[in-house]
Amino acid sequence: MTQPRSAPMPAALRAGRTAPHPARAIRCTHCGAAEGARCTTRSGRITKTKPCPARLTAHAIAVAVCPTCQVLPGTECRTPDGRQHDIHPARLTEAEGTAA
Template sequence: MTTHRYGQTAPMPDSIRHFMRAGQHPARAIPCPHCGAGAHKPCQIPSRGLALAQVHQQRMAARAQMVACCPTCQVTPTVPCHTNGRELANESVHAARYTEADRSAA
């Protein structure tokens, strides 16, 4: 016996849909700039293609930069963090921005 769904499922905002996915880090909502894994796909070891249980640090930084303002350097979402007018190395973000991204997602 097969199960059939009738009609459309209820619409759900992407921000809520992501948190309904059990056990996934919020950074999985965006593609990984390090290994190239697509949105909602697990990060991989680039040389072997093995899926990882955790997300790459670069993916977490990209998510924090995309969704949160930085309390340390006072930049808006999507703007890279800086110190004394210079961007942080390797597209990293201040630690306070990670906290702000987690707070804004809750």
Template sequence: MTIRSGAPMPEQLRHWMRAKQHPARSVPCRHCGVAAHKPCRLRTANRFLAEPHPQRVSDWARTVACCPECQVTPTVPCHDDGRALATVHDRRQQEAEATAA
């Protein structure tokens, strides 16, 4: 009998198994370099973190929510007087968390 380790998993089951994870894990982390759906890690000690890095949460909020403060659509970075911000506004992050809940 052959056991396959790469068998496809139904999407409903995959979603149920990842439901306890932070939704920001659906995007790769630009801080520690891990791929999507993997936990963030410390680069020096190679230990995994329970929560994602703030940069990863910011990238996730940018991809899923509109910003009520600067009125931009998803995937467009927040701006302050025409200057793009490295992170997102707090209201955009709150909007993303509200829609994910």
């Protein structure tokens, strides 16, 4: 008796699993992953989770307006007196919203 073949995975499900994170469009400053490539661990293994935090930050700076300090994409966050600030958490959230 032959075993029945399993059904192929629907394209809609397959597409959702392979969609790269938009931050992968930027080279990772932490692990050195190239544009389009996934981030790696110290031992060189490819990560299966989100990109490195440094890559997420660079992506947020590149694409999102900061809701806190109102700087435009491509400009780092600022404090009220004009000095550079790391990155406001609201900007990371804003960048995640543009990724969806």
